[in-house]
Amino acid sequence: MHITGHLASGPGFVPPSTSDFKLPSIIGHSDYTTKPVFLVFFSVIAISLFFILASRKAAVVPSKLQFAGESIYSFVRKDLGQEIIGAGFLDYVPFLFTLFVFVLVNNLFGIIPFIQFPTMSHVSFPYVLAIFTFVIFHAVGIKRQGLVKYLKGIAFLPGVPKFAYILLTPIEIATYFLIRPVTLSLRLFANMFAGHLLLLVFIGGGDYMLHDSHLFMKILSPFSFGFGIVMTFFEFMVQCLQAYIITLLSALFIAGALVDEH
Amino acid sequence: MHGTLNLVGYGLSAIGPAIATGLIFAAYINGVARQPESRNVLQPIAFLGFALAEALALFGLVLAFVLK
Numbered sequence: 451m452h453i454t455g456h457l458a459s460g461p462g463f464v465p466p467s468t469s470d471f472k473l474p475s476i477i478g479h480s481d482y483t484t485k486p487v488f489l490v491f492f493s494v495i496a497i498s499l500f501f502i503l504a505s506r507k508a509a510v511v512p513s514k515l516q517f518a519g520e521s522i523y524s525f526v527r528k529d530l531g532q533e534i535i536g537a538g539f540l541d542y543v544p545f546l547f548t549l550f551v552f553v554l555v556n557n558l559f560g561i562i563p564f565i566q567f568p569t570m571s572h573v574s575f576p577y578v579l580a581i582f583t584f585v586i587f588h589a590v591g592i593k594r595q596g597l598v599k600y601l602k603g604i605a606f607l608p609g610v611p612k613f614a615y616i617l618l619t620p621i622e623i624a625t626y627f628l629i630r631p632v633t634l635s636l637r638l639f640a641n642m643f644a645g646h647l648l649l650l651v652f653i654g655g656g657d658y659m660l661h662d663s664h665l666f667m668k669i670l671s672p673f674s675f676g677f678g679i680v681m682t683f684f685e686f687m688v689q690c691l692q693a694y695i696i697t698l699l700s701a702l703f704i705a706g707a708l709v710d711e712h
Numbered sequence: 713m714h715g716t717l718n719l720v721g722y723g724l725s726a727i728g729p730a731i732a733t734g735l736i737f738a739a740y741i742n743g744v745a746r747q748p749e750s751r752n753v754l755q756p757i758a759f760l761g762f763a764l765a766e767a768l769a770l771f772g773l774v775l776a777f778v779l780k
Contacts, residue, residue: 456762468777559773633767640770695763 458694464659471571488493489569491554501551526550526697535708542704545586547580550697553638557689560646561682568642568689573635580635583700588626598620600707613693634699641692645685652678722776739779747775 477483504519512520523687526547533540560568570576591600604626605619656674659667737777740758 501746633764636774637763637767637770640774644770644773681730691759695759698759700765702756 463655466647466654470650471646473567478596480502480651485567486572486575488602489556489567490575491567493552493559495571497551497555518548521553523547530694530697530701534698538708542586544703545582546697549700550693551557553579553696554690554693556688557642557693560649560689561685568646570638571642571646573639576635576638579638579696580631583634583703587700587703587707590704593595595665628645630703634696638692638696645688648681649678649685652681671712718776722772725772726769727770729748729765732765733742733762736765 472656475481475483476485476488504515507513508516527539527543530546530550531543535542555568556575559565559691560571591603594600595603603621606615607618607622610618617659636650651675656678659671659674662668662671736758744755748758
């Protein structure tokens, strides 16, 4: 929608930029009533409804809906919980499952027709998710090992010669308290941002070529649209992969905090 | 024609993570081909390595937009 308006104003093809992500507010003139904010609320309602309906009439022989809900749950529980965290993984499955489904649905908004905006392409949302993971894995580590022992385990790797601590200690502290949460959120954000931009390039480009005066350009425009469709499927893969990766990394961080030796 | 050299720089900087990602999945495929049972063990490791290498490329992408 905003692509065509964007293009009509300029003389030539204006490539999509960061300004395409600044959507106008739907109600009033507030930063809190823009499309991504409503999408987050919508996703929460949709996910809740889906899983309430899927688990309401739980039976030994599952219905199609129950089967769909249970396959997602068992994927997170087995492949991400049991395989990675190991003993005592059940405590963390609710968090991992919520994180996975929330990120997955919000990513898929990027390619669902008429919605077509990945919520996570606004960096504030991944930041919040990273803060959740950050607080949880540190809390787990402190609860399991005690504050002093946990911090000592992070700062002073066991089995390392003494002089190496000059180099290792700052790196380890930066890794645990800065790099981990920042990369966790930026990875998700940048993937969704780049993916949405990619789709804007091909579909906006196709639209531009279709409205160009040269016949040659008009003939070539379906190729741009076609590539846009191919990229949509590619995006679908990336969106599922990113939901998997953020959950995998969260599980790995929790697993790392659970073991005594780092 | 105008544009910004940032994107050329980003293109160059993406070579590194691209090679890294290729190496990671090559090693993963090799491992699974030699020992198919190791798939479950190798999969999270491969994706973790992929995520770490890919993060570098994405930082470059963000910086290409941020730095004017």
